Amino acid sequence: MEDRNEHLLINYLDRTLEEREMREMEALINSDPETRKQWQFLQLAVDAVEYSAIYDQVASVRENFRNIQPVEVLQASNRRPARIFRMSRALRVAAAVLLLMVGAGAYKFFTVNATRVYEQAFIGYTLQTDRGQATITETEKAYRLQNWNAVIATIDQLSLKDNKALFLSGMANLQLKQYAEAGMLFEQVLQNNKQAGDDLYHDEAQYYLALSELGGNNTQQAVKLFQQIRADKGHKYHTQAGKIGDLDLKILKFKASR
Numbered sequence: 001m002e003d004r005n006e007h008l009l010i011n012y013l014d015r016t017l018e019e020r021e022m023r024e025m026e027a028l029i030n031s032d033p034e035t036r037k038q039w040q041f042l043q044l045a046v047d048a049v050e051y052s053a054i055y056d057q058v059a060s061v062r063e064n065f066r067n068i069q070p071v072e073v074l075q076a077s078n079r080r081p082a083r084i085f086r087m088s089r090a091l092r093v094a095a096a097v098l099l100l101m102v103g104a105g106a107y108k109f110f111t112v113n114a115t116r117v118y119e120q121a122f123i124g125y126t127l128q129t130d131r132g133q134a135t136i137t138e139t140e141k142a143y144r145l146q147n148w149n150a151v152i153a154t155i156d157q158l159s160l161k162d163n164k165a166l167f168l169s170g171m172a173n174l175q176l177k178q179y180a181e182a183g184m185l186f187e188q189v190l191q192n193n194k195q196a197g198d199d200l201y202h203d204e205a206q207y208y209l210a211l212s213e214l215g216g217n218n219t220q221q222a223v224k225l226f227q228q229i230r231a232d233k234g235h236k237y238h239t240q241a242g243k244i245g246d247l248d249l250k251i252l253k254f255k256a257s258r
Helices: 003-014 019-031 033-050 054-066 070-074 089-102 104-111 114-121 138-144 148-156 163-175 179-196 202-215 219-231 238-242 246-257
Strands: none
Touching (some): 003 246, 114 219, 138 148, 163 202, 179 202, 202 219, 202 238, 219 246
16 A cells, blocks of 8 residues: 555544545545555554553464464455454454554554654643733743743742743743643642632643643553543644544553553
């Protein structure tokens, strides 16, 4: 299959294609035997990703797979037409692992990691001037100049920190890759809103908390937050979170559980 179709199939599985492209890909799978075969192989590879003991069994199942003639696994012969349907679960995993290593599944599985998804999902926060604001604070000046240490220093001097100050300090820490500190500040924003029944900087704090968790390798918590945002169509970062594929999140969650 051509490289373009290979990547389209991956995106079709992620459901990140445009509606028109989704329909075209579905029609191609239904009409073209080679594309349909590759689609079935890709689905089998995903089964392997979700198989809980995959890392522990790779060595043994690969050895078992070597003992099977490829023609018996990859195509149904006239002599033994039902061979592929009688394959054991272990051999299905073996076939999927092999496909993961040599095909589109391999590229997807081994390249998806917390760092890659973080880089894909991160967008800088642009500070807006509040309506009716007459002057710009030292914190705001430092933020616009991307002087992150100065942002943190000026906010640390405040005796009373509102949600805006907490959020900007969290963003400065995030930019400095101080993920734990950033996460605590974003969580404080969310906690303040919960106690006050408010939503000031709620969506921003939740999204960047997810990134903080991802950057700090708390992957399962990050995935949970991203899924919450993706499920909320009214969330300010719903579209941005939606750019992370379903399969990417599944792979991240699977790897984190090992």
